[in-house]
Structures are given as structure tokens and as C-alpha cells.
Amino acid sequence: xxxxxxxxxxxxxxxxxxxxxxxxxxxxxxxxxxxxxxxxxxxxxxxxxxxxxxxxxxxxxxxxxxxxxxxxxxxxxxxxxxxxxxxxxxxxxxxxxxxxxxxxxxxxxxxxxxxxxxxxxxxxxxxxxxxxxxxxxxxxxxxxxxxxxxxxxxxxxxxxxxxxxxxxxxxxxxxxxxxxxxxxxxxxxxxxxxxxxxxxxxxxxxxxxxxxxxxxxxxxxxxxxxxxxxxxxxxxxxxxxxxxxxxxxxxxxxxxxxxxxxxxxxxxxxxxxxxxxxxxxxxxxxxxxxxxxxxxxxxxxxxxxxxxxxxxxxxxxxxxxxxxxxxxxxxxxxxxxxxxxxxxxxxx
Amino acid sequence: xxxxxxxxxxxxxxxxxxxxxxxxxxxxxxxxxxxxxxxxxxxxxxxxxxxxxxxxxxxxxxxxxxxxxxxxxxxxxxxxxxxxxxxxxxxxxxxxxxxxxxxxxxxxxxxxxxxxxxxxxxxxxxxxxxxxxxxxxxxxxxxxxxxxxxxxxxxxxxxxxxxxxxxxxxxxxxxxxxxxxxxxxxxxxxxxxxxxxxxxxxxxxxxxxxxxxxxxxxxxxxxxxxxxxxxxxxxxxxxxxxxxxxxxxxxxxxxxxxxxxxx
Numbered sequence: 001x002x003x004x005x006x007x008x009x010x011x012x013x014x015x016x017x018x019x020x021x022x023x024x025x026x027x028x029x030x031x032x033x034x035x036x037x038x039x040x041x042x043x044x045x046x047x048x049x050x051x052x053x054x055x056x057x058x059x060x061x062x063x064x065x066x067x068x069x070x071x072x073x074x075x076x077x078x079x080x081x082x083x084x085x086x087x088x089x090x091x092x093x094x095x096x097x098x099x100x101x102x103x104x105x106x107x108x109x110x111x112x113x114x115x116x117x118x119x120x121x122x123x124x125x126x127x128x129x130x131x132x133x134x135x136x137x138x139x140x141x142x143x144x145x146x147x148x149x150x151x152x153x154x155x156x157x158x159x160x161x162x163x164x165x166x167x168x169x170x171x172x173x174x175x176x177x178x179x180x181x182x183x184x185x186x187x188x189x190x191x192x193x194x195x196x197x198x199x200x201x202x203x204x205x206x207x208x209x210x211x212x213x214x215x216x217x218x219x220x221x222x223x224x225x226x227x228x229x230x231x232x233x234x235x236x237x238x239x240x241x242x243x244x245x246x247x248x249x250x251x252x253x254x255x256x257x258x259x260x261x262x263x264x265x266x267x268x269x270x271x272x273x274x275x276x277x278x279x280x281x282x283x284x285x286x287x288x289x290x291x292x293x294x295x296x297x298x299x300x301x302x303x304x305x306x307x308x309x310x311x312x313x314x315x316x317x318x319x320x321x322x323x324x325x326x327x328x329x330x331x332x333x334x335x336x337x338x339x340x341x342x343x344x345x346x347x348x
Numbered sequence: 349x350x351x352x353x354x355x356x357x358x359x360x361x362x363x364x365x366x367x368x369x370x371x372x373x374x375x376x377x378x379x380x381x382x383x384x385x386x387x388x389x390x391x392x393x394x395x396x397x398x399x400x401x402x403x404x405x406x407x408x409x410x411x412x413x414x415x416x417x418x419x420x421x422x423x424x425x426x427x428x429x430x431x432x433x434x435x436x437x438x439x440x441x442x443x444x445x446x447x448x449x450x451x452x453x454x455x456x457x458x459x460x461x462x463x464x465x466x467x468x469x470x471x472x473x474x475x476x477x478x479x480x481x482x483x484x485x486x487x488x489x490x491x492x493x494x495x496x497x498x499x500x501x502x503x504x505x506x507x508x509x510x511x512x513x514x515x516x517x518x519x520x521x522x523x524x525x526x527x528x529x530x531x532x533x534x535x536x537x538x539x540x541x542x543x544x545x546x547x548x549x550x551x552x553x554x555x556x557x558x559x560x561x562x563x564x565x566x567x568x569x570x571x572x573x574x575x576x577x578x579x580x581x582x583x584x585x586x587x588x589x590x591x592x593x594x595x596x597x598x599x600x601x602x603x604x605x606x607x608x609x610x611x
Binding site: 074076078080084086095 | 506508509511512513514515516517518519522526527530531
């Protein structure tokens with residue numbers, strides 16, 4: 001078990017405050033957050049490259065907060081690969097083995113084994129400057145894995161590779177995890193987190209805002225930041241008024257499906273579920289509002305409308321609908337969305 | 349190719365004047381030297397000995413001081429500490445003080461009355477008028493060249509690579525010798541060549557510390573004052589030729605090493 005206990009670190013431009021995380025053995029754990037949230041700093045502290053201002057790091061029940069970098073059973077791979085540019089692929093992988101004093105014949109065998117595992121055994125004589133981003137990433141992984149670390153820390157490992165390589169590398173990372181290596185993976189890409197993580201921790205502005213299984217976290221985002229992050233733009237704080245009615249932002253009453261009793265929390269619904277019409281047509285939907293279009297701009301699916309119904313909600317419509325309904329700035333429209341499309345998430 | 353704009357033509361003209369200012373006197377000197385006087389000087393033992401002495405003292409001094417310069421350059425590149433700017437200023441001092449004054453300072457430092465002088469004296473060594481004294485005078489005025497290049501070289505090595513090396517179980521010492529030093533080596537070698545070259549061409553500081561044995565710049569000066577321009581010129585041409593051969597060769601070696609690394 002790897003435990004971060006009340007870790008704080010002030011780095012001037014931003015700080016990490018009171019972070020508590022436990023990573024179970026053999027788990028694939030993803031730390032998710034936007035750039036500059038402090039995720040990489042957290043990894044560097046686990047690896048021992050930075051010291052926390054306060055708090056402790058416990059690995060297998062041993063406090064390693066002040067342990068030397070070399071004595072931690074932890075490997076780290078950076079986004080920029082950090083391969084040694086003056087050494088061939090072979091020498092890069094050999095480097096840690098030499099440091100550990102592995103006998104030459106055995107070291108050679110290990111280099112070839114891990115190079116084959118990472119599918120770079122045909123590149124052993126090449127210099128890093130001749131490798132592609134994906135090949136460098138595999139080299140960095142092979143070089144760290146020869147140490148057979150118990151824990152592998154990955155700092156945005158897929159950020160600088162193209163889409164096709166991403167899926168290959170994801171497969172490789174799952175394979176490494178199945179070998180029994182615990183992985184702590186830092187990313188700003190929530191799809192990467194969904195595809196790889198058993199559990200996720202979300203960091204925002206230096207604070208840990210949510211931890212849980214991927215399903216728990218992404219189905220029930222407990223912050224506007226995470227909701228936006230996962231593409232949900234309609235996210236409002238809400239007060240429960242009855243079992244299936246809440247008031248959003250103290251302004252607009254919204255019907256929803258889930259029972260709430262009297263609790264406070266958040267409501268959220270997807271922009272795709274919002275129907276925009278020119279008139280108040282009778283329908284089965286319980287949430288019908290008149291509002292004004294206050295912004296309109298294109299997105300990959302068509303157009304995105306920002307409509308003020310007392311709260312500002314986002315709707316996605318096709319270009320055809322924009323033309324057909326003559327949707328334009330400052331036009332009054334009717335919006336509706338089904339109560340079953342609205343999710344209520346109570347505060348913890 | 350785009351047609352050159354008038355502004356660039358003016359710049360090219362001014363740049364050409366500058367190059368001419370450097371190349372013309374040297375070419376003039378070479379052209380005014382007859383082949384016979386040149387070959388005479390090549391066979392002159394006094395000249396050859398002085399060239400050997402110049403190269404050896406400058407190289408020896410550079411090599412010795414490299415062991416002191418490189419560690420400090422690394423510290424200055426990597427660590428923040430009080431007085432860092434003062435150290436930078438001290439290192440650059442030899443560039444701004446007159447070299448004859450530098451010679452007087454070095455002379456005082458190694459004279460028999462000084463601690464260093466007394467220590468050397470106790471093992472039967474008089475640093476004044478001695479190759480070691482010459483090497484010290486040469487190094488005194490040329491240290492900034494290696495120091496600044498080495499510091500810039502270390503600064504250009506990503507700290508992350510050193511951190512990764514530590515994570516890959518290398519000790520800090522091993523990290524320095526296997527990562528930081530090799531990656532900064534190009535800058536360090538360039539600085540080494542510059543310090544070596546600057547040392548070889550030093551006259552002012554050396555002439556005060558050691559008139560004899562004569563390094564080539566002192567010999568050329570002595571021949572010029574004793575026998576005139578025409579007599580001193582062939583020795584000067586030979587020394588310049590040897591310096592050029594040395595530096596071109598060393599620079600090529602550094603370049604080849606770099607190319608091999610990226611092959």
C-alpha cells in the first residue's frame with residue numbers, strides 16, 4: 001500500500017494542500033487534473049525528487065518521506081521521456097542495471113527481455129535522437145521496468161503520442177499492471193483515466209476534490225470543474241425541495257428523477273438532452289422554460305447555444321436546426337429536458 | 349534567393365570592413381614573410397623551444413585549473429546560495445583588469461615571501477621564472493573562458509535527466525560523471541580550447557612573472573625590440589600558424605564527437 005498522508009507543498013505559483021491518497025497494491029490508480037493542478041509535483045514527491053513541506057509518504061508501512069531517491073522501490077517515467085541523449089537505446093536500458101551492479105551476462109539478458117517486452121528490441125543500437133515519440137516512451141518504460149519496481153509512477157505518459165500509438169501504449173500499460181506492478185498514472189485526459197483506472201483521484205487547484213472508482217467519479221462528479229472536464233456543462237448547485245424537485249442556484253425549479261428528500265447537492269444534465277423549440281409545444285417533459293439566447297458558437301457537432309432561463313444552460317443543436325428555427329443571438333426560445341435526463345447528486 | 353535590401357547591403361559592407369580589419373594585418377604579415385626566413389625560423393631551436401613551452405604551460409595550466417573550475421561551474425549552474433553573484437563577479441575579474449596588473453598580482457602571490465612561494469621554496473622550487481609560474485599567470489587571465497562555458501553547459505543539461513538518473517539508482521557522484529559531465533562536455537571542451545588559446549596568447553601577465561624561460565609571445569616581443577619588425581615577423585607567423593592548426597584540429601575533434609553522439 002502506498003499512502004500519502006496530509007501532504008502539502010508550496011511552490012510559489014501554486015500549492016498542494018493536505019492531500020490524502022491511498023493506493024492499493026497492484027492497483028491502476030489515476031490522478032486526474034488540469035495542467036498546473038500539482039499532479040506532477042505529487043508524483044515527484046512520491047519518487048523523492050521533491051520533498052513535501054509537511055505530511056508523510058508511507059510505502060508498505062514504512063515512512064519513506066525522507067528516504068533517498070535511490071533507496072525507494074519506485075520507478076518514474078516522465079512525459080518528456082527523459083531518455084539520456086548521449087547513450088544508445090541499449091545503454092539507456094543498461095544504465096540502472098549497471099548502477100545496481102547486476103552481473104554483465106545477466107544484465108544483458110534482462111536488457112533484451114525488457115526491450116522485447118516493449119517491442120524495441122530491434123532499436124537497441126539506435127541513438128534516442130533517431131526515435132519517434134512512442135519509441136522513446138517505450139524506451140523510458142523499459143529502462144524503468146528493468147529495476148522491477150513495485151510501484152511505477154507515470155507522468156502524462158500518453159500526452160505526446162498520436163492517437164494510434166495511444167491505444168497501443170494503453171494496452172502496454174495494462175499489461176505492465178497485470179505483471180503485478182502498481183501504477184500511479186497522472187493525466188489531464190479523463191478518457192485516459194476512464195480507459196485505464198481502477199480508481200481515480202481528482203485534483204483541482206491544489207486540492208483533492210474526489211476519489212473513487214472511475215464509475216463513481218465520472219457518473220457522480222461532485223464539482224463543476226469535474227463536470228465540465230467530462231463535458232457536462234449544465235452543472236448547478238441545488239437545494240432539494242421535494243423527492244423529485246430541486247431549486248437550482250436558488251433561481252429555477254428543476255424536476256429530476258432521483259429521490260432527494262431535503263438534501264442539498266448538485267444537479268447536472270447533458271447539453272445534448274436539452275431540446276430547443278420556437279414555441280411552448282405540449283409534451284411529456286416536466287422541465288419547460290422560456291429563455292433568451294445569449295451566446296451562439298460552433299462546435300464539432302453543430303452549434304452550441306447558451307440560453308438564459310434564470311440560470312445559464314447550454315444546449316447542442318445541429319446547423320439544420322439553427323437554420324430551420326432561425327436561432328440567433330437575443331432571440332427568445334423555449335427549452336425543455338426530461339426529468340429523467342437530470343441527475344441529482346447529494347453532498348457527501 | 350531574395351534580393352538583398354539596402355539595409356542588409358549596408359550591414360554586409362560594415363561586416364566586411366570588420367573582417368578586413370582582422371584578416372588584412374594577418375595576411376599582410378604572412379605575405380611580407382619570405383619563405384626562406386620562415387624556414388629559417390622553423391629550424392631555430394630557440395623559437396621551437398619557446399613554442400613547446402607556450403603550448404605545454406598553457407595546456408598544463410588549463411588542465412590543472414579545469415579540476416577546480418568544473419566543480420564550481422556545476423555548483424553555480426545548479427544551486428542557489430548567498431554570494432553567488434559575487435562569485436560570478438570574482439571569476440570575471442581577470443577580464444577587466446589590465447594584464448600587466450594581473451601579472452604583478454600573480455607575482456606577489458607566488459614570490460618567495462608569500463605562503464605559496466615559501467611552500468614551493470621548501471621543496472626547492474622557485475615559481476618565478478619557472479614554467480609553473482608561467483602556467484599560473486596564463487591561467488589567472490584565462491579562467492573566465494572555461495568557467496563561463498562550463499557553467500552554461502551545465503545549465504543547459506535538463507535537471508530532469510539528473511533526477512531520472514537518481515531514480516535509476518545512480519549515486520549523485522555517478523549521476524555527475526555519467527549524465528551531467530558528458531552532456532555538458534561540448535561546452536566544457538569549447539571553453540577548454542578557449543582558455544588554452546587565451547593562455548597561449550598571453551603576454552602582459554607572463555612577462556612580469558617570467559621573462560625567462562621565454563614563451564613565444566615574449567620571444568617575439570624581445571626580437572622586435574632588439575632586432576626590429578622584419579626579424580620578429582617570421583616567428584610571429586610560425587606561432588600563429590601553429591595556433592591555428594591546434595585550434596582547428598581541436599574544434600574538429602569536438603565537432604566529430606558531437607556528430608557521433610547524434611548518429
